[in-house]
Amino acid sequence: MTDKPDNTAPRTVPIQSATFSNPVNAEIRRAAATGIYDIRGGGSKRKVPHFDDLLFLGASISRYPLEGYREKCETKVTLGTRFASKPIELDIPITIAGMSFGSLSGAAKEALGRGATMAGTSTTTGDGGMTEEERGHSNKLIYQYLPSRYGMNPDDLRRCDAIEIVVGQGAKPGGGGMLLGQKISDRVAEMRNLPKGIDQRSACRHPDWTGPDDLEIKILELREITNWEKPIYIKIGGARPYFDTMLAIKAGADVIVLDGMQGGTAATQDVFIEHVGQPILACIRQSVEALQELDMHREVQLVVSGGIRGGADVAKALALGADAVAIGTGALVALGDNDPRWEDEYQKLGTTAGAYDDWHEGNDPAGITTQTPELIKRFDPVAGGRRLSNYLKVMTLEAQTIARACGKNHIHNLEPEDLVALTMEAAAMARIPLSGTDWWPGKPGTSF
Amino acid sequence: MQSFDLETEGLRKLNSSLHAQNNDTNQTAWEIINPKGSHAIAVGLDAPIEVTVLGSTGYYCGGMNKQATVHVKGSAGPGVAENMMSGKVVIDGDASQYAGATAHGGLLVIKGNASSRCGISMKGVDIVVHGNIGHMSAFMAQSGNLVVLGDAGDALGDSLYEANLFVRGTVKSLGADCIKKDMRPEHLEILTRLLAEAEADAKPEEFTRYGSARELYNFDIDNASAY
Ligand SMILES: Cc1cc2nc3c(=O)[nH]c(=O)nc-3n(C[C@H](O)[C@H](O)[C@H](O)COP(=O)(O)O)c2cc1C
Numbered sequence: 001m002t003d004k005p006d007n008t009a010p011r012t013v014p015i016q017s018a019t020f021s022n023p024v025n026a027e028i029r030r031a032a033a034t035g036i037y038d039i040r041g042g043g044s045k046r047k048v049p050h051f052d053d054l055l056f057l058g059a060s061i062s063r064y065p066l067e068g069y070r071e072k073c074e075t076k077v078t079l080g081t082r083f084a085s086k087p088i089e090l091d092i093p094i095t096i097a098g099m100s101f102g103s104l105s106g107a108a109k110e111a112l113g114r115g116a117t118m119a120g121t122s123t124t125t126g127d128g129g130m131t132e133e134e135r136g137h138s139n140k141l142i143y144q145y146l147p148s149r150y151g152m153n154p155d156d157l158r159r160c161d162a163i164e165i166v167v168g169q170g171a172k173p174g175g176g177g178m179l180l181g182q183k184i185s186d187r188v189a190e191m192r193n194l195p196k197g198i199d200q201r202s203a204c205r206h207p208d209w210t211g212p213d214d215l216e217i218k219i220l221e222l223r224e225i226t227n228w229e230k231p232i233y234i235k236i237g238g239a240r241p242y243f244d245t246m247l248a249i250k251a252g253a254d255v256i257v258l259d260g261m262q263g264g265t266a267a268t269q270d271v272f273i274e275h276v277g278q279p280i281l282a283c284i285r286q287s288v289e290a291l292q293e294l295d296m297h298r299e300v301q302l303v304v305s306g307g308i309r310g311g312a313d314v315a316k317a318l319a320l321g322a323d324a325v326a327i328g329t330g331a332l333v334a335l336g337d338n339d340p341r342w343e344d345e346y347q348k349l350g351t352t353a354g355a356y357d358d359w360h361e362g363n364d365p366a367g368i369t370t371q372t373p374e375l376i377k378r379f380d381p382v383a384g385g386r387r388l389s390n391y392l393k394v395m396t397l398e399a400q401t402i403a404r405a406c407g408k409n410h411i412h413n414l415e416p417e418d419l420v421a422l423t424m425e426a427a428a429m430a431r432i433p434l435s436g437t438d439w440w441p442g443k444p445g446t447s448f
Numbered sequence: 449m450q451s452f453d454l455e456t457e458g459l460r461k462l463n464s465s466l467h468a469q470n471n472d473t474n475q476t477a478w479e480i481i482n483p484k485g486s487h488a489i490a491v492g493l494d495a496p497i498e499v500t501v502l503g504s505t506g507y508y509c510g511g512m513n514k515q516a517t518v519h520v521k522g523s524a525g526p527g528v529a530e531n532m533m534s535g536k537v538v539i540d541g542d543a544s545q546y547a548g549a550t551a552h553g554g555l556l557v558i559k560g561n562a563s564s565r566c567g568i569s570m571k572g573v574d575i576v577v578h579g580n581i582g583h584m585s586a587f588m589a590q591s592g593n594l595v596v597l598g599d600a601g602d603a604l605g606d607s608l609y610e611a612n613l614f615v616r617g618t619v620k621s622l623g624a625d626c627i628k629k630d631m632r633p634e635h636l637e638i639l640t641r642l643l644a645e646a647e648a649d650a651k652p653e654e655f656t657r658y659g660s661a662r663e664l665y666n667f668d669i670d671n672a673s674a675y
Binding site for chain 2: 036148149152153154157158180181192193194195198199203207208209214217218220221224225226227228
C-alpha cells in the first residue's frame with residue numbers, strides 16, 4: 001500500500017502562464033509551422049476602454065425629460081455644409097462605413113444599399129471601386145478615394161453623392177489593404193486591373209500626394225472635377241486625432257470620418273489590428289477639441305466609427321461631440337455574418353459562430369464575405385437589406401430614447417454634461433467626470 | 449479657337465467651360481493663357497477637344513482626362529494626367545513627381561524629363577518620356593507601357609505587376625521583383641506605335657524591356673527580405 005501515491009496530500013496545481021497563455025502559445029506554434037503572420041478580418045478583439053464605460057445621467061429635478069414616442073426628438077443630420085453645394089441629408093445619424101467589393105460579395109453590397117436606403121441613410125464604397133449593385137440600391141452613396149485607386153474613374157466620381165478620401169482606417173492606421181488570391185475572382189480582378197488569383201496588397205499611402213499641403217491641392221482637383229457639388233470627407237484612423245483633424249480641416253475637408261482601433265477591416269495582420277491605433281473613446285474628444293479650436297465644430301461634421309453596436313453607443317458618440325456615426329461590423333452581423341445557424345460549417349472551418357474572422361479566405365458560410373458563387377447564393381440581398389434597415393431603425397429608436405430621457409429634442413443636443421464615466425481610464429480618455437465625482441484625470445485646474 | 453485668360457477669368461470658370469463641352473461641340477480648340485503654375489488646370493475633361501496651355505502648370509494638370517488632348521507648352525507640376533482614362537496629354541518641358549499616376553488609359557508624352565515615381569500604380573496608360581525618369585518610377589505599376597528614351601533612376605518598377613517598361617538608356621537599379629525581359633515581336637510593335645504617336649526619335653531595337661518576375665505575387669516567407 002505504501003508505494004501508491006497519496007492523492008489527498010496538498011500539492012501545487014498546474015498553473016497556466018498569464019503571459020504565455022494557451023492562445024499565445026498556439027499562435028507561436030502556428031507562426032513556427034506556417035511562416036506567415038496571422039491575417040484576419042474584423043476589429044480589435046481585446047477589451048479596451050469603450051462606450052460601455054460611460055453612463056447617461058438622465059433627467060432629474062434640474063433637467064426635465066421629454067415624453068417617449070410623443071414629444072419629438074429629431075434625428076436628421078446634414079453632412080458637408082462647409083463647401084459643397086449639395087450636402088448629404090440623412091434621416092438618421094448612423095451611416096454605413098466603407099466596405100470593399102472584393103471583401104464583400106456584390107449581393108452583400110446590394111443589401112447594404114437596400115437597408116440603408118430604407119432607413120434613410122448612406123452607404124460607402126470601398127477599396128475596389130463602385131459596383132452597380134450598390135449604386136443601384138443606395139440612394140446616397142459615398143465614393144471612397146483610396147491609395148490603391150482601384151476602379152477609380154471620373155464617371156463614378158460624378159455619379160456619387162460624396163467623396164471620401166481615405167487616409168487611414170482605425171484597424172490599421174498606416175496600413176494598406178489586403179485581398180488574398182482566393183478572393184480575386186474574374187470580376188474583382190477586372191475592376192482592379194490585376195491578374196486573377198494573386199495576393200493583392202493595396203498601397204498604404206496615396207500615390208500622388210503626401211502631407212497636408214498636397215492634400216489641399218488634391219481636394220481642389222476633386223472639387224473642380226465634380227463642380228464643387230459633392231461633400232468631401234476625409235477618413236482618418238485613430239492615430240493622432242487632434243492634429244489629424246486640424247490638418248484635415250486646414251486642407252479643406254467638409255466632413256471628418258474618425259475610425260478607432262475597434263473598427264473592422266476586411267483583412268489585416270492581427271498584430272496591426274491589436275497593436276496600432278487608439279480606442280475610439282480616446283479619439284473623439286481630441287478631434288472635437290481641434291474642431292472647436294478652429295471654430296469648425298458642426299461646420300465641419302464629425303462621423304465616428306469603431307465598435308458602434310447599438311443606440312447607446314450612438315448616443316454616447318454624439319454626446320461626446322460627433323455629428324453621426326458609421327458602422328461596419330454591426331451591419332455585417334445584421335446581414336447574417338457569424339450567425340449561429342451556420343455553426344456546423346464554422347466548426348468545419350475550425351472556428352465557431354461569433355469568432356469567424358478568416359474573411360480573406362473567402363469561405364464565409366453566410367455568403368457575405370466571399371466571391372464564391374455557391375456561397376453567395378445563400379445570401380438573399382432583399383431579406384438582408386430588410387434586417388439591416390430594422391437594425392438601423394432600432395438603434396435610432398434607442399438613441400432617441402436616451403436623448404428624450406436627457407430632455408433633448410434633437411439627438412445632437414446630447415452633450416458631455418449628460419455623461420459620467422465608470423472607470424478612471426474612460427474618464428481620462430473621454431474627459432468625462434468619474435461617476436460620483438466632478439473630476440477626471442487631467443481635468444484642467446486639477447492635479448493628478 | 450477659344451482663348452481663355454486664367455489669370456482674369458479664374459480656374460472655376462475654366463473647368464466649368466471645358467466641362468460644358470460634349471461630343472458634338474464645335475468649340476474644339478481652346479487656348480489657355482497666363483496659367484502661371486496654377487493647380488488643377490483642365491481636370492475632368494470628357495469631350496474630344498484640344499486644350500493648349502501657354503506656360504507651365506501646377507499640380508494635377510489634365511487629371512482624370514477622358515477623350516481630350518491637353519498640350520502644355522511649358523513644364524508640369526506633380527501628378528500631371530493622374531488617373532487619365534483616355535485622350536492625350538503632352539508636356540513640352542519637364543514633369544514633376546507622379547506623372548501619370550494610376551492612369552487607366554490614354555497617352556502621356558513628356559518631352560523633357562520626368563521626376564520620381566513616374567507612372568506609379570499605372571493601370572493601363574501609355575507613357576512616353578523623351579528624357580530621363582527619377583527614382584521609384586512605375587512602383588506597383590499594374591498595366592500599360594512606360595517608354596523612356598533616356599535613363600531611369602533607382603528602384604525602377606519596384607513591386608511591379610503586369611506593366612511593360614522600356615528603357616533606352618541606363619537603369620540605376622531595379623526595384624524588388626522587377627527584371628530584364630526578352631523583347632518579343634509584340635513588344636517591338638508596341639514600341640513602334642508609341643514612339644510614332646509620341647513623335648519620339650528612337651528605334652524600338654535600342655530599348656530594353658523590364659517587367660515583373662512575378663515572384664511576389666503570392667506570399668512566401670522565404671521572400672520576406674524582399675518585402
Ligand atoms: C469587411 C470590411 C471591409 C472594409 N473595407 C474598407 C474599405 O475598403 N475602406 C475603408 O476605408 N474601410 C474599410 N473597412 C472599415 C470600415 O469602413 C469601418 O472603418 C469600420 O468597419 C468601422 O468599425 P466597426 O466595424 O466596428 O463598425 C472595412 C471593414 C470591414 C468590416
